[in-house]
Amino acid sequence: MQLKWIEDLLAIEQTRSFSRASELRFVTQSALSRRVKSLEDWVGVELVDRGTYPVELTPAGRRFCEQSKESVGALTELRSELRQEARMPGRSIQITAGHTLSLTFLPKWLKQFHQQTGDFNARVVAANVHDAVVALAEGSCDLMIGYHHPLVPILLDRDKFVSLTLGHEDFIPVSAPDDRGKPLFSLPGSPDAPLPYLAYTATTFMGRVVEMILNSSDTPYHLRSCYETDMAMLLMKMVVERYGIAWLPVSAVSGEIEAGRLVRAGGEEWSVPLEIRSYRAISNTNPTMQDLWASLDTTVSVAFPDDEHDHVSKQGG
Template identity: 85%
Template sequence: MAIEQTRSFSRAAELRFVTQSALSRRVKSLEDWVGVELVDRATYPVELTSAGRRFCEQSKESVGALTEVRSALRQEARMPGRSIQITAGHTLSLTFLPKWLKQFHQRSGDFNARVVAANVHDAVIALAESNCDLMIGYHHPLVPMQLDEDKFASLTLGQEAFIPVSAPNGRGAPMFALPGSSASPLPYLAYTATTFMGRVVDVILNSVDTAYHFRACYETDMAMLLMKMVVEGYGVAWLPFSAVSEEIDAGRLVRAGGDEWSAQLEIRSYRAIANTNPTMQDLWKSLEDSVNRGA
């Protein structure tokens, strides 16, 4: 259905929040299951075959029926009273969201919230597929979200620094200080390559003029796990300031480099423009008012 809409494998992959190669594999698996070719790969722009058009029309009816059932079931499963469902990044769900929810309870009155922590990829899918009313995540202008601005609105809730940190040595200096050297490369605790924060680190490293020397020794997609590894002295990692502020105040972590090794991240909220949940609409109006007042 996405290929029919866009007539492009690459654009369809963006709409479905998967890589183009993953989408191609899924289409091939579907064709193997149906037993005929559904996409004419010899045309440009891409077109469906006659069998593909028939299959797509029937698929729309099936997806529409399933979507209606899903909507009814979700409505039954919603928390009672005024309620919203929020999907937030793992780090923000621990550092930002509790205080933010308390603030807006005070401004908007009581409402119930169901919060799911997820990585950026899963959070975007949850919003795009109406699995949540509100998504809260980080934003960087060079690592944009693939969300259609005609369908989704966003507001900036705040900013925070994204900084390199290390455990301190006996003198209070970083045990592993950037940029390292060829003779003594820094043990680097990295995000997996496809994560949002991993791509932000790439942006930082591509922007500095100084040569750096790393040896990758650990990789994960969770910032809080990297923070624990840094505290234990395994190496240097980039982390949102909110995730490490207590550790820095306690002297268990120190910055491993100056401002040139850091970036500013926006904290943004996202919603579907078509969302009709009255609690969501009230909260969004309150958010807009706060942003306009500079609160």
């Protein structure tokens, strides 16, 4: 039995919907269903009444959830305490960041704030969106840094978490160039020659952003999915090796574009701007984090006019 199976069932109890629960858990609906079935097999009884709408738990499911909440809460609290004891010494902060941002944005950002707030120790963990959200929600990190788009929101309780916008960058389609420096694969493709498409897995944040771009396109597109991963930097390497087209943050590909190894594979209509956001728990009392957050707030205030600052920098998660 796995703890995440219980958390899946608790999400179903909360939302009364498999589809909504799968969004909260950052997995596909089919994967969530399989995990709940695995939990039912372990318990030995049905926990979800699949014949009702909205979804209802069985009496056994309600009893199991009632008991599980205390157990999961106690284990989570114990884990938080143990991790707190293992924190880095002195002024320190624990950051969970998206894989791409941990390589492109975070090193320069940390250097900037070392200069502004003085020396502090930082432990950085690179993670996907689901694991990063879980780390923040469970108190395993002080800050979570990730991308944001209003149509692909990260679901965090606004009463418990706040966010600051740290910057912006474009999310663009790229291809290796041909001998003339033109894209080897260029959107929108054609029915006779669909473009080889290097995709993110469906449940990743960037995969959902690409889906949003394609679904909102007024131009018919023709793609042939030939590779899938949850790692943007791996997709970038595949594009450089001429395997196909992929969408990537500008920061991940700027060096390759300057070197002529990559080019844009479509016009502005195929790109979207992304925010880079930092999230924290309102209840977090780490003084190093609070000093850093205050410095961040001041920096954002300088970077944006007052009306924009109120809108973008102090939103709940």
